[in-house]
Amino acid sequence: MRRIAWLVPIVALLAALPAAGQATAGHFYDVDKEVRFEGTVREIVLEPRYKGTAPFLVLRVEDKARAKTVTIEVSPSWFFGEDVHGGENVKGIGSLSEAPDGTVTIIARELQLRGETLTLRDKRGFPGWQGGRGRKGPKRFGGF
Amino acid sequence: MIRNKMRCVVLLLFAVAVSAQAGTITLAFNQHATQNLFQTKDAVADQISAFSLALEKDMAALSVFANAEYSAFHQTAGLDFFAADIGLDYLVPSGSKSAFYFAAGGAGAFYSDYYAGFSTVGGGLTGAFKTYLAPSSILKVQWQGTYASYADSLFDYVSQVAVISIDKYFQTRTTLKADAEYGYKYFLHPFEPEAAGALMEPAGTVLMATGGGPGGPGGHDSGSGSGNGSGWGGSHYEGGSGFIPRTGEGGAGIGHVSASFLAAQGIGDVVGLSASAMRQWIVSGENPFMSIEEFYLVPNPTSDSFSWEGGQLTGRITLSLPWSIEIKTGYTYSDKTYPGVDSMDADGLPTGVVRNDIRHLFEARLEKNFRQFTVFLTYSHVDNASTDPLFVWSGGYIMAGFQWSLSAGRKGGRS
Numbered sequence: 001m002r003r004i005a006w007l008v009p010i011v012a013l014l015a016a017l018p019a020a021g022q023a024t025a026g027h028f029y030d031v032d033k034e035v036r037f038e039g040t041v042r043e044i045v046l047e048p049r050y051k052g053t054a055p056f057l058v059l060r061v062e063d064k065a066r067a068k069t070v071t072i073e074v075s076p077s078w079f080f081g082e083d084v085h086g087g088e089n090v091k092g093i094g095s096l097s098e099a100p101d102g103t104v105t106i107i108a109r110e111l112q113l114r115g116e117t118l119t120l121r122d123k124r125g126f127p128g129w130q131g132g133r134g135r136k137g138p139k140r141f142g143g144f
Numbered sequence: 145m146i147r148n149k150m151r152c153v154v155l156l157l158f159a160v161a162v163s164a165q166a167g168t169i170t171l172a173f174n175q176h177a178t179q180n181l182f183q184t185k186d187a188v189a190d191q192i193s194a195f196s197l198a199l200e201k202d203m204a205a206l207s208v209f210a211n212a213e214y215s216a217f218h219q220t221a222g223l224d225f226f227a228a229d230i231g232l233d234y235l236v237p238s239g240s241k242s243a244f245y246f247a248a249g250g251a252g253a254f255y256s257d258y259y260a261g262f263s264t265v266g267g268g269l270t271g272a273f274k275t276y277l278a279p280s281s282i283l284k285v286q287w288q289g290t291y292a293s294y295a296d297s298l299f300d301y302v303s304q305v306a307v308i309s310i311d312k313y314f315q316t317r318t319t320l321k322a323d324a325e326y327g328y329k330y331f332l333h334p335f336e337p338e339a340a341g342a343l344m345e346p347a348g349t350v351l352m353a354t355g356g357g358p359g360g361p362g363g364h365d366s367g368s369g370s371g372n373g374s375g376w377g378g379s380h381y382e383g384g385s386g387f388i389p390r391t392g393e394g395g396a397g398i399g400h401v402s403a404s405f406l407a408a409q410g411i412g413d414v415v416g417l418s419a420s421a422m423r424q425w426i427v428s429g430e431n432p433f434m435s436i437e438e439f440y441l442v443p444n445p446t447s448d449s450f451s452w453e454g455g456q457l458t459g460r461i462t463l464s465l466p467w468s469i470e471i472k473t474g475y476t477y478s479d480k481t482y483p484g485v486d487s488m489d490a491d492g493l494p495t496g497v498v499r500n501d502i503r504h505l506f507e508a509r510l511e512k513n514f515r516q517f518t519v520f521l522t523y524s525h526v527d528n529a530s531t532d533p534l535f536v537w538s539g540g541y542i543m544a545g546f547q548w549s550l551s552a553g554r555k556g557g558r559s
Contacts, residue, residue: 042279043279044241044276044279046237046241046243047240053202053204053205054204054206054207055205055237076202076207077207079235079243079245080272080274080284083282085279085282085311085319086276086279086280087280087314088313089410089413091413114317114408114410114416115412115415115417115462115463116416116462116470117468117470119468122513122515122516122517123514123516124515126549
C-alpha cells in the first residue's frame with residue numbers, strides 16, 4: 001500500500017482543481033441538432049473555442065450539400081494525434097451550433113477521412129479524446 | 145497483494161474522477177486468448193482478462209490524466225500484474241498553424257512471482273512541435289526521454305528518442321510520409337558482478353552469471369541458469385532460455401537510427417490503403433544481455449525497439465462500413481537482427497551466429513461503435529523463423545473488448 005501512497009496527494013490535487021472551462025451559452029453538443037457534412041478541407045487552424053480549454057483543431061470545409069464553407073470543430077488534442085491536410089475530402093456527423101456572434105459551426109462527433117472513421121464523441125455527444133496524447137495501448141503485436 | 149493495490153487505486157481514481165467532475169472517465173475490459181504466451185517453440189496457451197480505468201481532466205491548455213490497469217492470467221499462475229500511470233500534458237499554440245506539445249508523466253508496473261524483476265517505476269518527458277508548412281504538408285519534430293527503475297536493477301535504464309517527419313497530401317488522395325529517428329538506450333548497470341555461479345533472484349528466479357561461451361549459460365533445455373525450465377515464464381513454463389546477463393561492470397548503451405516511408409491511398413469513401421517500409425541500423429553499442437525474449441503483454445526491457453536492426457514492410461487495408469462498423473486488416477514482414485545476442489543450438493550452446501528473426505504477422509480488427517460504448521474483436525497470427533531454434537514458433541492471438549467512456553459533470557457533451 002505504501003508504494004501507491006504517492007498517488008494520494010496527486011489525485012487529491014486533481015480533485016481540488018476546478019473543472020475545465022465553463023460552457024459557452026448556446027454552444028454545446030445537441031444530439032437533436034445532428035447533421036451530416038461532407039466536403040473538402042480548405043483551411044486548418046487552431047482556435048480557442050471554449051473559455052478555459054486548450055485551442056481546438058478547426059477545419060474550414062467546403063460543404064458539398066450546403067454549397068458553402070462550414071466550420072467543423074474537431075477536438076483539442078487532435079492537432080498532434082491525427083494529421084488532416086488541406087485538400088482532403090472529409091465527411092462526418094456533428095451537431096449544428098450557433099455561436100454568440102452568429103457563426104454556424106458543426107461540432108464533429110464522427111469524422112471519416114482516408115477511408116477511416118474517427119470517433120471524436122460518443123453518440124450522446126460526450127468527448128472521447130483523452131489526455132496523454134502520446135500514450136499507447138497494451139503491448140501486443142503490430143498496430144491494432 | 146497486487147489485487148489489493150489495484151482495488152485501492154481503482155477506487156481512489158474513480159472516487160476522485162466523479163467528485164472532481166473529471167472530463168472523461170473511460171472504463172475498458174479486454175479479454176485475451178493466446179496460443180503462445182511466452183513466444184517460443186514451447187507454446188503455452190493462456191487467457192488474460194484486463195480491466196482498466198482512465199480519467200482525464202482539462203484545465204485550459206493543460207490536461208491531467210491517470211490510468212490504472214489490472215491483468216489477470218487464467219491458467220499460468222503468478223503472472224497477474226497491475227500497472228498505473230499519471231501525467232500531464234500541455235499544448236501551446238504558436239500561431240494558428242503550429243503548436244508545441246509538452247508532456248510529463250510517471251508510470252509503474254507491479255508484477256509478481258516470476259516476472260517480479262520486471263516491476264518498475266519511472267518517468268518520462270515529451271516535447272513536440274507540429275506545423276503546417278502548407279495546407280497539404282505537415283512537419284513534426286518530437287523528442288522523448290524516459291527513465292525506468294526496476295526491481296531487478298540490471299534493467300534500469302535511461303533512453304531518448306528523437307523523430308522528425310514530413311508528409312504531403314496530393315489531390316489524387318495520396319499521402320506520402322517520411323520519418324527519420326534517432327534513439328539511444330543506456331542500461332545503467334546491466335551486468336552481474338560475480339564471475340560465475342547461480343544467483344537466486346529475490347523473487348525466486350535463478351539468474352546465471354556467466355561470461356558466456358560453450359557450456360556457460362543455461363540453454364534451452366540445459367537445466368541451468370534461468371533456462372532451467374522456469375525462466376521468466378511462470379511456474380509451469382518449461383521452455384525458454386530465460387534472461388541471461390553478462391558479467392562485468394558499469395553501464396552499456398545501444399543506439400540506432402531509422403528511416404521509414406509510408407504511402408497511403410484513399411479509394412472512395414470506404415477503403416483506405418497504406419504501405420510502409422522501415423529500415424533501422426544500430427550505430428553504437430550492442431545488446432548488453434546474452435538473451436532476448438518477448439512475452440505477450442509483459443514488456444521485457446531487454447527486448448524493444450532499441451534492441452534490433454533490420455527492416456520491416458507493412459501493408460494495411462481499412463474498410464469504413466455503414467452502421468459505424470470498421471474493419472482493418474494488415475500484414476507485416478520483419479527481418480530483425482539482435483547485435484550482441486548469440487543464437488543457441490538445440491542443446492543451449494552458443495553457435496557464434498548473431499540471432500536473426502524473420503516474422504510474418506497478420507492482423508485483423510473488427511470494431512463497432514454503439515451509442516454508449518465501443519466493442520471490438522482483433523485477431524493476430526505470427527509465424528516467426530529464427531537462427532535460434534527456440535524462437536521458431538507460430539501462434540494466434542484473439543482479443544475482444546469493450547470501452548465505455550462517460551463524461552462526469554458535463555452536460556450535453558461539452559468539451
